[in-house]
Amino acid sequence: MLQQQPVARDLRQISAALKMITDMERIGDQTSDIADIIIAAGMSEAREIPVIGKMAEATSKMVNDSVLAYVNKDLELARKVMLADDEVDKLFDQTKQKLVKLIAEDHGNQGEKAIDLIMITKYLERIGDHATNIAEWVEFSITGVHKGMAAV
Numbered sequence: 001m002l003q004q005q006p007v008a009r010d011l012r013q014i015s016a017a018l019k020m021i022t023d024m025e026r027i028g029d030q031t032s033d034i035a036d037i038i039i040a041a042g043m044s045e046a047r048e049i050p051v052i053g054k055m056a057e058a059t060s061k062m063v064n065d066s067v068l069a070y071v072n073k074d075l076e077l078a079r080k081v082m083l084a085d086d087e088v089d090k091l092f093d094q095t096k097q098k099l100v101k102l103i104a105e106d107h108g109n110q111g112e113k114a115i116d117l118i119m120i121t122k123y124l125e126r127i128g129d130h131a132t133n134i135a136e137w138v139e140f141s142i143t144g145v146h147k148g149m150a151a152v
Contacts, residue, residue: 008144016141020070023130023137027063030123030130041116049098049117055091055124058084062131069138078142081135088128095121 037043062081069078099114099121140146 009141012144013141016137017070019137020134023133027127027130030127034120034123037116037120041113043113043116049095049102051091051095051098052117052121052124055088055095055121058088058091059124059127059131062088062128063134066131066134066138069135070141073138073142075139075142078135078138082132082139085128085132088125092121092125 062084065077065084066081068074069081096118099118103111103114136147
């Protein structure tokens with residue numbers, strides 16, 4: 001690589017790709033954890049909390065869009081992913097409040113199920129955070145600027 005005399009842009013792309021790999025691996029780990037919870041709890045749907053489905057759709061879109069932004073070097077799409085994280089965070093807060101209320105109203109009879117659902121939503125929220133990290137690295141690979149870092 002050094003014999004080819006890479007320019008700063010090339011090095012940014014390489015370092016960003018290496019950072020994105022870590023986030024993609026964590027996304028995979030968290031989706032596996034979600035599947036394990038669903039299987040262990042014998043869940044099929046969480047009808048009481050339809051917001052969880054919205055969260056899953058939103059985080060899936062964020063992950064897909066962050067990868068597309070990288071592949072297409074699409075700065076605008078990367079920035080949309082970063083903005084979408086706020087919505088996923090709001091959905092997590094709403095879901096957590098509903099589940100706590102469910103536990104209180106049900107006197108803890110569905111406590112274990114509610115805790116499983118809280119874990120699932122927390123994993124979804126973290127997946128959204130990792131998609132945002134990927135989008136931030138896309139921005140860095142294009143502009144040389146990363147949140148919390150001086151320009152390269």
